[in-house]
Amino acid sequence: MDALFPSLPELVSRARADLRIGLPIVVEDGQTRALVAAAEALSAPRLSAMVAHGTAELALTHRRAETLKIRLYDGDLVRLPLSPDLRPADLQAMIDPAGDLSTPMKGPFNARREGSATLARAGLALAKSARILPAVVVRPVAQAPAMLTRVPIDAIAPQTPARLASVINARLPIAATIDARLHIFRPNDGGEEHYAVEIGRPDRSNPVLARLHSACFTGDVLGSLKCDCGPQLNTALEAMAAAGSGILLYLNQEGRGIGLANKVRAYALQDQGFDTVEANHRLGFDDDERDFGLGAALLREMDVGQVRLMTNNPRKVAQLQAEGIDVVERVPLWVGETRFNRDYLRIKSEKSGHIT
Numbered sequence: 010m011d012a013l014f015p016s017l018p019e020l021v022s023r024a025r026a027d028l029r030i031g032l033p034i035v036v037e038d039g040q041t042r043a044l045v046a047a048a049e050a051l052s053a054p055r056l057s058a059m060v061a062h063g064t065a066e067l068a069l070t071h072r073r074a075e076t077l078k079i080r081l082y083d084g085d086l087v088r089l090p091l092s093p094d095l096r097p098a099d100l101q102a103m104i105d106p107a108g109d110l111s112t113p114m115k116g117p118f119n120a121r122r123e124g125s126a127t128l129a130r131a132g133l134a135l136a137k138s139a140r141i142l143p144a145v146v147v148r149p150v151a152q153a154p155a156m157l158t159r160v161p162i163d164a165i166a167p168q169t170p171a172r173l174a175s176v177i178n179a180r181l182p183i184a185a186t187i188d189a190r191l192h193i194f195r196p197n198d199g200g201e202e203h204y205a206v207e208i209g210r211p212d213r214s215n216p217v218l219a220r221l222h223s224a225c226f227t228g229d230v231l232g233s234l235k236c237d238c239g240p241q242l243n244t245a246l247e248a249m250a251a252a253g254s255g256i257l258l259y260l261n262q263e264g265r266g267i268g269l270a271n272k273v274r275a276y277a278l279q280d281q282g283f284d285t286v287e288a289n290h291r292l293g294f295d296d297d298e299r300d301f302g303l304g305a306a307l308l309r310e311m312d313v314g315q316v317r318l319m320t321n322n323p324r325k326v327a328q329l330q331a332e333g334i335d336v337v338e339r340v341p342l343w344v345g346e347t348r349f350n351r352d353y354l355r356i357k358s359e360k361s362g363h364i365t
C-alpha cells in the first residue's frame with residue numbers, strides 16, 4: 010500500500026497548489042505544527058478563521074520588512090502578530106506594495122521576538138516556489154485537521170533539488186535553422202517543465218556553445234522593449250546555427266524566478282519610479298530568485314560537461330562551475346538595447362554585477 014501514498018516531493022507539489030488556491034496547509038516540524046496559508050490568496054472567511062484565536066502571525070521576508078521599517082529579530086524574516094479583527098484590506102496593505110506610496114501611513118509594526126520562526130520560514134519558501142507573494146499567515150495547531158495537506162519541514166528545504174526526467178524530444182525546424190530539436194524535461198515535484206533547444210549535433214567531447222535563457226513572456230513572446238530577452242534569445246539561436254551546433258536551455262524561471270504575476274507587479278512598481286531591483290525588494294523578493302543549478306542538472310542530463318557559455322551574468326558562470334560544469338569560456342551577449350531598457354541594463358550592471 011505504501012507505494013500508493015504521496016512521496017515528499019509529491020506532498021510539496023500538492024502544498025503549492027493548495028496555497029495558490031487559498032487553502033491552508035499543515036507544516037510540521039516533529040511535534041510542532043502550524044496551519045500555513047498564502048496571505049495573497051486567502052478569502053475573507055478563511056482569513057477570519059485563521060486569525061480567530063488570536064495566535065496567528067503574518068510572516069514576511071526581510072526585504073518586505075525593510076520597506077515597512079520593521080525591526081528584524083529572526084534574520085531573514087519577520088513575524089507580525091495578527092489581531093482577530095484584522096480586515097482583509099489591512100492585510101493586503103502589509104503584503105502588497107502597490108499602495109505603499111498612495112497610503113504610506115501603515116504601521117508602526119512590531120515583530121514577534123518569542124517563539125520559533127522555523128515553520129514560518131518554510132511557509133515563505135513554499136510561497137516563493139508557488140510563485141505567489143512571499144507572505145504567509147501562520148497559526149500554530151496541536152492537531153493536523155484531517156482534510157488538509159500535511160508537509161514535513163524536511164521536504165521544503167531549499168537544498169532538496171527536484172529530479173528532472175526527459176519526457177520526449179522531436180525535430181523542430183525554426184527560423185534560425187531547420188536543424189533543431191526540442192527536448193522537454195519534467196521535474197518530479199510538480200514544478201515547471203523546462204526545455205532544451207539542441208541545434209545540430211553538438212560534439213560532447215568538446216566545449217558546447219550553450220545558453221541558459223530564463224523565460225520572459227513579455228520579451229520572448231510579445232517583443233517587450235523593457236528588457237533585452239527577445240533579442241538575446243534570437244541572437245543566441247542564430248549564433249548556434251552559424252556555429253553549426255549548440256544547446257539553448259529555456260528555463261521556466263519567469264521574472265528571475267518570481268513568476269509572471271509578480272513580475273508584472275514589479276513592472277507596476279517600476280511605473281511608480283522604482284528600479285528593477287528595488288521593485289523586487291518591495292515585493293519581498295531578493296534581486297534574483299533563480300537557481301542555475303537547474304541548468305547544470307539539465308546539461309548533465311544531456312551529457313554535456315563543458316560549455317562556452319553565452320551570458321553577461323557572472324552568477325550563471327559561477328553556479329555552473331560550482332555544480333561541476335566546466336565553463337571554458339564566457340561569450341558576451343549584448344544585444345537589443347532600446348530607450349525603454351537602457352536604465353534596466355544599467356541597473357543590471359551596477360547592482361547585479363552583469364559584465365558590460
Ligand SMILES: Nc1nc2c(ncn2[C@@H]2O[C@H](COP(=O)(O)OP(=O)(O)OP(=O)(O)O)[C@@H](O)[C@H]2O)c(=O)[nH]1
Pocket residue numbers: 221222223224225226235236237238241262263264265266267272275276285289319320321322325342357363
Ligand atoms: N523580476 C523581474 N524580472 C525581470 C525584469 N525584467 C526582466 N526580467 C526577467 O529576467 C530574466 C532575464 O534575466 P537577465 O538578467 O536579462 O539575463 P540573465 O539571464 O541574468 O543574464 P544574461 O545571461 O547576461 O542575459 C527573465 O526571467 C525575465 O523575465 C524585471 O524588471 N523584474
Ligand SMILES: [Zn+2]
Pocket residue numbers: 225227228229236237238239
Ligand atoms: Zn525580458
